[in-house]
Amino acid sequence: AGQDVGRSCILVSLAGKNVMLDCGMHMGYNDDRRFPDFSYITQNGRLTDFLDCVIISHFHLDHCGALPYFSEMVGYDGPIYMTHPTKAICPILLEDYRKITVDKKGETNFFTSQMIKDCMKKVVAVHLHQTVQVDEELEIKAYYAGHVLGAAMFQIKVGCESVVYTGDYNMTPDRHLGAAWIDKCRPDLLISESTYATTIRDSKRCRERDFLKKVHETVERGGKVLIPVFALGRAQELCILLETFWERMNLKAPIYFSTGLTEKANHYYKLFITWTNQKIRKTFVQRNMFEFKHIKAFDRAFADNPGPMVVFATPGMLHAGQSLQIFRKWAGNEKNMVIMPGYCVQGTVGHKILSGQRKLEMEGRQILEVKMQVEYMSFSAHADAKGIMQLIRQAEPRNVLLVHGEAKKMEFLKQKIEQEFHVSCYMPANGETTTILTNPCIPVDISLGLLKRETAIGPLPDAKKPKLMHGTLLMKDNSFRLVSPEQALKELGLAEHQLRFTCRVHVQDPRKEHETVLRVYNHLKGILKDYSVQHLPDGSITVESILIQATAHSEDQGTKVLLVSWTYQDEELGSYLTSLLKKGLPQSTP
Amino acid sequence: QQHEDLSTKKLRLTKPSKSAALHVDLCKATSPADALQYLLQFARKPVEVESVEGVVRILLEHYYKENDASVRLKIASLLGLLSKTAGFSPDCIMDDAINTLQNEKSHQVLAQLLDTLLVIGTKLPENPSVRMRLVEVACKHLTDSSHGVRNKCLQLIGCLGPVEKGATKEAESQAAKDVQKIIGDHFNDQDPRVRTAAIKAMLQLHERGLKLQQAIYSQACKLLADDYEQVRSAAVQLIWVLSQLYPESIVPIPSSNEEIRLVDDAFGKICHMVSDGSWVVRVQAAKLLGSMQQVSSHFLEQTLDKKLMSDLRRKRTAHERAKELYSSGEFSSGRKWGDDAPKEEIDTGAVNLIESGACGAFVHGLEDEMYEVRIAAVEALCMLAQSSPSFAEKCLDFLVDMFNDEIEEVRLQSIHTMRKISNNITLREDQLDTVLAVLEDSSRDIREALHELLCCTNVSTKEGIHLALVELLKNLTKYPTDRESIWKCLKFLGSRHPTLVLPLVPELLSTHPFFDTPEPDMDDPAYIAVLVLIFNAAKSCPTMPALFSDHTFRHYAYLRDSLSHLVPPLRLPGRKLVSSAVSPSITPHEDPSQQFLHQSLERVYNFQHLDPQGIQELLEFTIRDLQRLGELQSELAGMADFTATYLQCQLLLIKALQEKLWNVAAPLYLKQNALASAAAKQILEETYKMEFMYSGVESRQVVIIHHMRLQAKALQLIVTARTTRGVEPLFGMCEKFLQEVDSFQRCFISELPHMQGSFVDKLLDLMPRLVTSKPSEVVKILQTTLRQSTFLHLPLPEQQLHRATANIIEPTGESDNPLRFTSGLVVALDVDATLEHVQDPQGTVKVQVLYPDGQAQLIHPKPADFRNPGPGRHRLITQVYLSHTAWTEPCQIEVRLLLAYNSNKSKASTRIPKSTWSESLEALPPSENGIEGTIPFSKPVKVYIMPKPARR
Numbered sequence A: 001a002g003q004d005v006g007r008s009c010i011l012v013s014l015a016g017k018n019v020m021l022d023c024g025m026h027m028g029y030n031d032d033r034r035f036p037d038f039s040y041i042t043q044n045g046r047l048t049d050f051l052d053c054v055i056i057s058h059f060h061l062d063h064c065g066a067l068p069y070f071s072e073m074v075g076y077d078g079p080i081y082m083t084h085p086t087k088a089i090c091p092i093l094l095e096d097y098r099k100i101t102v103d104k105k106g107e108t109n110f111f112t113s114q115m116i117k118d119c120m121k122k123v124v125a126v127h128l129h130q131t132v133q134v135d136e137e138l139e140i141k142a143y144y145a146g147h148v149l150g151a152a153m154f155q156i157k158v159g160c161e162s163v164v165y166t167g168d169y170n171m172t173p174d175r176h177l178g179a180a181w182i183d184k185c186r187p188d189l190l191i192s193e194s195t196y197a198t199t200i201r202d203s204k205r206c207r208e209r210d211f212l213k214k215v216h217e218t219v220e221r222g223g224k225v226l227i228p229v230f231a232l233g234r235a236q237e238l239c240i241l242l243e244t245f246w247e248r249m250n251l252k253a254p255i256y257f258s259t260g261l262t263e264k265a266n267h268y269y270k271l272f273i274t275w276t277n278q279k280i281r282k283t284f285v286q287r288n289m290f291e292f293k294h295i296k297a298f299d300r301a302f303a304d305n306p307g308p309m310v311v312f313a314t315p316g317m318l319h320a321g322q323s324l325q326i327f328r329k330w331a332g333n334e335k336n337m338v339i340m341p342g343y344c345v346q347g348t349v350g351h352k353i354l355s356g357q358r359k360l361e362m363e364g365r366q367i368l369e370v371k372m373q374v375e376y377m378s379f380s381a382h383a384d385a386k387g388i389m390q391l392i393r394q395a396e397p398r399n400v401l402l403v404h405g406e407a408k409k410m411e412f413l414k415q416k417i418e419q420e421f422h423v424s425c426y427m428p429a430n431g432e433t434t435t436i437l438t439n440p441c442i443p444v445d446i447s448l449g450l451l452k453r454e455t456a457i458g459p460l461p462d463a464k465k466p467k468l469m470h471g472t473l474l475m476k477d478n479s480f481r482l483v484s485p486e487q488a489l490k491e492l493g494l495a496e497h498q499l500r501f502t503c504r505v506h507v508q509d510p511r512k513e514h515e516t517v518l519r520v521y522n523h524l525k526g527i528l529k530d531y532s533v534q535h536l537p538d539g540s541i542t543v544e545s546i547l548i549q550a551t552a553h554s555e556d557q558g559t560k561v562l563l564v565s566w567t568y569q570d571e572e573l574g575s576y577l578t579s580l581l582k583k584g585l586p587q588s589t590p
Numbered sequence B: 001q002q003h004e005d006l007s008t009k010k011l012r013l014t015k016p017s018k019s020a021a022l023h024v025d026l027c028k029a030t031s032p033a034d035a036l037q038y039l040l041q042f043a044r045k046p047v048e049v050e051s052v053e054g055v056v057r058i059l060l061e062h063y064y065k066e067n068d069a070s071v072r073l074k075i076a077s078l079l080g081l082l083s084k085t086a087g088f089s090p091d092c093i094m095d096d097a098i099n100t101l102q103n104e105k106s107h108q109v110l111a112q113l114l115d116t117l118l119v120i121g122t123k124l125p126e127n128p129s130v131r132m133r134l135v136e137v138a139c140k141h142l143t144d145s146s147h148g149v150r151n152k153c154l155q156l157i158g159c160l161g162p163v164e165k166g167a168t169k170e171a172e173s174q175a176a177k178d179v180q181k182i183i184g185d186h187f188n189d190q191d192p193r194v195r196t197a198a199i200k201a202m203l204q205l206h207e208r209g210l211k212l213q214q215a216i217y218s219q220a221c222k223l224l225a226d227d228y229e230q231v232r233s234a235a236v237q238l239i240w241v242l243s244q245l246y247p248e249s250i251v252p253i254p255s256s257n258e259e260i261r262l263v264d265d266a267f268g269k270i271c272h273m274v275s276d277g278s279w280v281v282r283v284q285a286a287k288l289l290g291s292m293q294q295v296s297s298h299f300l301e302q303t304l305d306k307k308l309m310s311d312l313r314r315k316r317t318a319h320e321r322a323k324e325l326y327s328s329g330e331f332s333s334g335r336k337w338g339d340d341a342p343k344e345e346i347d348t349g350a351v352n353l354i355e356s357g358a359c360g361a362f363v364h365g366l367e368d369e370m371y372e373v374r375i376a377a378v379e380a381l382c383m384l385a386q387s388s389p390s391f392a393e394k395c396l397d398f399l400v401d402m403f404n405d406e407i408e409e410v411r412l413q414s415i416h417t418m419r420k421i422s423n424n425i426t427l428r429e430d431q432l433d434t435v436l437a438v439l440e441d442s443s444r445d446i447r448e449a450l451h452e453l454l455c456c457t458n459v460s461t462k463e464g465i466h467l468a469l470v471e472l473l474k475n476l477t478k479y480p481t482d483r484e485s486i487w488k489c490l491k492f493l494g495s496r497h498p499t500l501v502l503p504l505v506p507e508l509l510s511t512h513p514f515f516d517t518p519e520p521d522m523d524d525p526a527y528i529a530v531l532v533l534i535f536n537a538a539k540s541c542p543t544m545p546a547l548f549s550d551h552t553f554r555h556y557a558y559l560r561d562s563l564s565h566l567v568p569p570l571r572l573p574g575r576k577l578v579s580s581a582v583s584p585s586i587t588p589h590e591d592p593s594q595q596f597l598h599q600s601l602e603r604v605y606n607f608q609h610l611d612p613q614g615i616q617e618l619l620e621f622t623i624r625d626l627q628r629l630g631e632l633q634s635e636l637a638g639m640a641d642f643t644a645t646y647l648q649c650q651l652l653l654i655k656a657l658q659e660k661l662w663n664v665a666a667p668l669y670l671k672q673n674a675l676a677s678a679a680a681k682q683i684l685e686e687t688y689k690m691e692f693m694y695s696g697v698e699s700r701q702v703v704i705i706h707h708m709r710l711q712a713k714a715l716q717l718i719v720t721a722r723t724t725r726g727v728e729p730l731f732g733m734c735e736k737f738l739q740e741v742d743s744f745q746r747c748f749i750s751e752l753p754h755m756q757g758s759f760v761d762k763l764l765d766l767m768p769r770l771v772t773s774k775p776s777e778v779v780k781i782l783q784t785t786l787r788q789s790t791f792l793h794l795p796l797p798e799q800q801l802h803r804a805t806a807n808i809i810e811p812t813g814e815s816d817n818p819l820r821f822t823s824g825l826v827v828a829l830d831v832d833a834t835l836e837h838v839q840d841p842q843g844t845v846k847v848q849v850l851y852p853d854g855q856a857q858l859i860h861p862k863p864a865d866f867r868n869p870g871p872g873r874h875r876l877i878t879q880v881y882l883s884h885t886a887w888t889e890p891c892q893i894e895v896r897l898l899l900a901y902n903s904n905k906s907k908a909s910t911r912i913p914k915s916t917w918s919e920s921l922e923a924l925p926p927s928e929n930g931i932e933g934t935i936p937f938s939k940p941v942k943v944y945i946m947p948k949p950a951r952r
Helices: A067-075 A084-104 A113-121 A204-221 A234-249 A261-271 A278-283 A300-304 A321-330 A349-354 A385-395 A407-421 A448-456 A485-492 A513-527 A568-582 B002-028 B032-044 B049-065 B069-083 B091-103 B107-123 B128-143 B147-160 B170-188 B192-207 B216-223 B229-245 B262-273 B279-290 B297-302 B318-327 B361-366 B371-387 B389-402 B408-420 B429-440 B444-455 B462-478 B480-496 B498-509 B525-539 B550-562 B592-605 B612-632 B634-657 B673-692 B699-723 B728-747 B759-765 B767-772 B775-788
Strands: A010-014 A017-021 A053-055 A080-083 A123-126 A131-133 A138-144 A152-158 A161-165 A189-193 A224-228 A255-258 A295-298 A309-313 A337-340 A359-361 A367-369 A373-376 A399-403 A424-426 A472-476 A479-483 A500-508 A533-535 A541-543 A546-552 A559-567 B250-252 B259-261 B308-310 B313-315 B805-810 B819-822 B827-836 B845-850 B856-859 B866-870 B873-882 B891-902 B932-936 B941-948
Touching: A010 A152, A010 A161, A017 A138, A017 A152, A053 A067, A053 A138, A067 A084, A067 A113, A080 A084, A080 A152, A084 A113, A084 A123, A084 A261, A113 A123, A189 A385, A204 A224, A204 A234, A204 A309, A204 A337, A204 B389, A224 A321, A234 A255, A234 A295, A234 A309, A234 B429, A295 A309, A300 A309, A300 A321, A309 A321, A337 A349, A349 A359, A349 A373, A385 A407, A399 A407, A407 A424, A472 A485, A479 A485, A500 A568, A513 A533, A513 A541, A513 A546, A513 A559, A513 A568, A546 A568, A559 A568, B032 B069, B049 B069, B049 B091, B069 B091, B069 B107, B091 B107, B091 B128, B107 B128, B107 B147, B128 B147, B128 B170, B147 B170, B147 B192, B170 B192, B170 B216, B192 B216, B192 B229, B216 B229, B216 B262, B229 B262, B229 B279, B250 B262, B259 B262, B262 B279, B262 B297, B279 B361, B279 B371, B297 B389, B361 B371, B361 B389, B371 B389, B371 B408, B389 B408, B389 B429, B408 B429, B408 B444, B429 B444, B429 B462, B444 B462, B444 B480, B462 B480, B462 B498, B462 B525, B480 B498, B480 B525, B498 B525, B525 B550, B592 B612, B592 B634, B612 B634, B634 B673, B634 B699, B673 B699, B673 B891, B673 B932, B699 B728, B699 B759, B699 B775, B728 B759, B728 B767, B728 B775, B759 B767, B759 B775, B767 B775, B805 B891, B819 B827, B827 B891, B845 B873, B845 B932, B856 B873, B873 B891
Parallel strands: A017 A053, A053 A080, A080 A123, A161 A189, A189 A399, A224 A309, A224 A337, A255 A295, A255 A309, A337 A373, A399 A424, B819 B941
Antiparallel strands: A010 A017, A131 A138, A138 A152, A152 A161, A359 A367, A472 A479, A500 A559, A533 A541, A541 A546, A546 A559, B250 B259, B308 B313, B805 B827, B827 B873, B845 B856, B845 B891, B866 B873, B891 B932, B891 B941
């Protein structure tokens, strides 16, 4: 879904793991282009060996439509992850899709019902916020995404690198679903959809009110209202909206819903109450909102009935099926109205009437004059530009990658994201690979003794600040360990080498050697109060473990040579001493 | 006093045994688990004040010996509990408690000990040196590695840190500064719980009066981006506090050179939190927004602003479109294709998707997923709109939108909000349309709230009025029970917009210039509704009656009588003004009626020199006057009734005392004393009414009422003494009475000086004699004192007195159709009543059902059945379940409302300091055992019911 909508399929390689996100089809094509090109993943060898898992975000066909083809016809036996509602509803939609393609259009070489069943057997269902270990290193976690029932965002994590894939999501709650939510998981990469990258929508209340007003007015005039919808998702929202409105206003005009898969799907909506919004969750004990009182099943014959009515019919873009039939019947009457609640792909009847065409050429050279009113109401449940920004703010990713949108619009959003969050943003085209550098942290084992010893030095540990430690990094058998130098030496069987620095400092002092030494001793004693400065009987001075000896210069008796010698461990003190001595001794009165 | 002494003695006896027992137990304990058990048992029992110290010593002793951390923990918590004991001053154990801290290794025990210190510190508020010491101790432990200990330390500093800034004492202000700095340092602690505790401690300091420094602001702002919700939530609060403290100081905007006021900046930041990830924070932020009234209007209006765009082109919001339609004068057709088509191109650079400012905060808040956030946002809108009319105008659209929310509470809340700001706004027609659509809502609360709203809304056009009327009538036909509420609503609507109603009159009355139209049905509620609207408008529009037809005038006269609260007096041509209403121009404090009240009372209180007959007459007249006054002047009704009741009591008492029976041997006058005992009984009842049925009664009145009750009890005692033979029952009664006198004295000790020469005053003088003397003598003394005592002056309370009243609206009691049900099963009777001036109706109001066989049933309505539509008013909508055995004929039952009272919970006993845990379980004084009772305070309503025998 790089820079276009439909055929969502993204391959992520994360720390050596390969994950495929979504496996969708494209509505616009009927040839090979309708499915993703799976040969791109691997030319030779089985997909099962290459992919660690497949994740499906929600049940829309542009996110799961190619799944049976992929798993059964191309061949994949690994795990497929999706949420419970998705798993329940997905096969219904796939079956419907198969029927239309095979039975209606008569295509061969398409997946069969059995293949759908086999495919669903490979599915592992996950709960919200449940962390699933795919293998030892790879784990995934689902977050609520709004959009449709069961839609989820997935966090994929290997070690400390992580990717969040949003699928489609919605940041404003609607009549039956809540808003998408994610915690501050700070992923390395956020893959976000961007369908409405350049839109900021009006408040949903105005939209709802407009919609209800239009329907109400038409019905009061005695007109018929046709609402083409996709069977699932928006349809349920609009149903609830109309149902509650009918109930509140005590209206009598019948509402119909074209039968078929809806009833089955509605059943699932009733079951997965926990996935819906606050209102439905709270009231379902008294009455399940999906048990409609006013909405009845539609029969073909009802379309010719006199009097007002409201009909929900599939499909949503008026390109075929029942909605188109009803549209043909009703188009001639200016009292009637058609409300397009969602996006229409170019080339469909829906798109044509929305762009203002009043004369349509139908199959068989018929010309259909459209007299009925045409309304467009955006009820699409995608996040708008503000919503996308809000999600980015919530998750705080280090990189953002935009998919599932149009290139021109993405460009705008990309620029905004970079400007406001100062994170880099990518928008690869189909088939393009984006490589993102992460800053992986590598866990290292440390022995407890060393840790305790090192933390004991210096101020109290503060988890927010990094702390410097001394130790030896051992890389052995593919593992990292931090041990003390002594132990490292022991383990590796090496002898310890001592590294000593020596330095000569020339000091102008005419006095005798031992007097000079005494002066140096007093001087150092005066300055380095915290250290143990000792004057040894053999005429040398030790500061901690640093040795200072003084000898007269062989040529000039007035110059004394101070020999300073220290080990590597005492480098800091040693160099400090040298620089101190280089400054010379204070002029003391004898 | 005597028995008090006794009881303290008793306590002293038990004291050593208790602490000793503990000591023995703890010594016996072989294992830590055992010791823990003993301690747990010990903790269940209260400890008296005197022995606390001893117990503490024993506990400490064991504390030092104990090796097990859990036992030490329990001891530490016990120490805290013990130092809470009322009357115990814990400064003596403070040193020990601090000492124990020194050697403690376990973090949990440390935290518990600090908690104990906190208790000790709060018990000693007047001791700054102790506090300083405790704060120092806390500071020392701030470096502890356990979050629990740090938490407690911060809490302690917050609660005890010095707040008084003595300008003279340099050192102290230094310390105060330090406290803030110490707490501020922990804003960056690694543990979120400690960060939260630090912010809370800071807030605590603020609450205690310390002025927080502005420097904290930037720190707090950083905390807004914290990972943990409780930290963010606390930080939002802190920012709010700071914005209230330093609203006008200037802060720079990062990444630019501009500067803005702090309150604006804080407002912007809190607005930002309205779109936080956690709903707890969102609720918090939305709530606080409401109280930031100093914010500049520019920022305020941004909160409702959300730039729309579609494919990078500017789009107008639906609100803007609606407004334009309206201002262009076009009646909303809304049928144009593409009227929401995007207009101009937007400069991509200029669009700021996440504004740092307040942009659209309320738009987001009102659309939030959780209704808690939406309600909070609506409340905040309400508060801000009340202080800014221009903002009120702007937020109207959004509020109207909220009328369609999916959750009823939110709808209700937004309707209430709208009502509160309604004097600032005028509704446009399209808005009115949406508002009125809600009238069809199936929820009664919503509809009634909406009626209330319409009562005080301004409508701009006559079409608006017409629309409102039509919708209200629709509402009336759909829900006939809303009748009263709709009429009331139309009354206000009419009187507010007389000029808008005027052009509508012919249409509404369906009069025709040439033809006579049929006379409408007078009983039609819809017709009455229209008339109510018109008559109220006509009150201030003298030209209107000219448009009325004959029958309208007739109907007016009828309605003026039957629904006088809805139909105002009109100056109609050719008719006299129907009632000479009291002119409202006189201001209340010059009110002659008030003066009259005072004068008549004055007169009564000076009656001492009158003869008994004269006193009685005077009282009777005054009572009559007062009662009449109460009927005439509704605002004085409470006061007049209250005093009348009191005088009535006095009258009864005087009458009873003048009975001849006192002079004659008792057995002969058994009949006559019925009057006296009845009087005593009635006085008792009346005093309870006085105490519990009026709101606004002050303690001064309560004393007098109690005093009257005491007199009545004395009377009762005398009457019984006269009529009963034998002495035994009298002993108990006398003792009981004396106890009551005693408790009266204890309750009202401060009021006694005002009661010179009264019954109680005299009685207390005679107390030593009474206690020792025989019952017969007691009775004699009582009788004489009762006669000699003066009549106490009842001071009037400063504020208004209101009598609790109830009115049962439903059932109406008019129905002739009996409610039939099968005997043995239940039938639900809907009861709808309005209550006025009832305090705590949930606890006190009961429904009583009286069956014809004398059986009475008392029903406690659920708390949720009470609604509160306005201050002092309540509405009870409940269902009463009735059941009975089969009857042969339908019969009437009575339903009435009762006000329950409990003299234990009376205003008098709340004045006694609440007993603490150590005392509460050791028996209360017996006289405190209250008398529970009920006062009927509504007219009974009769309901016809018919339980049928069950068919087999």
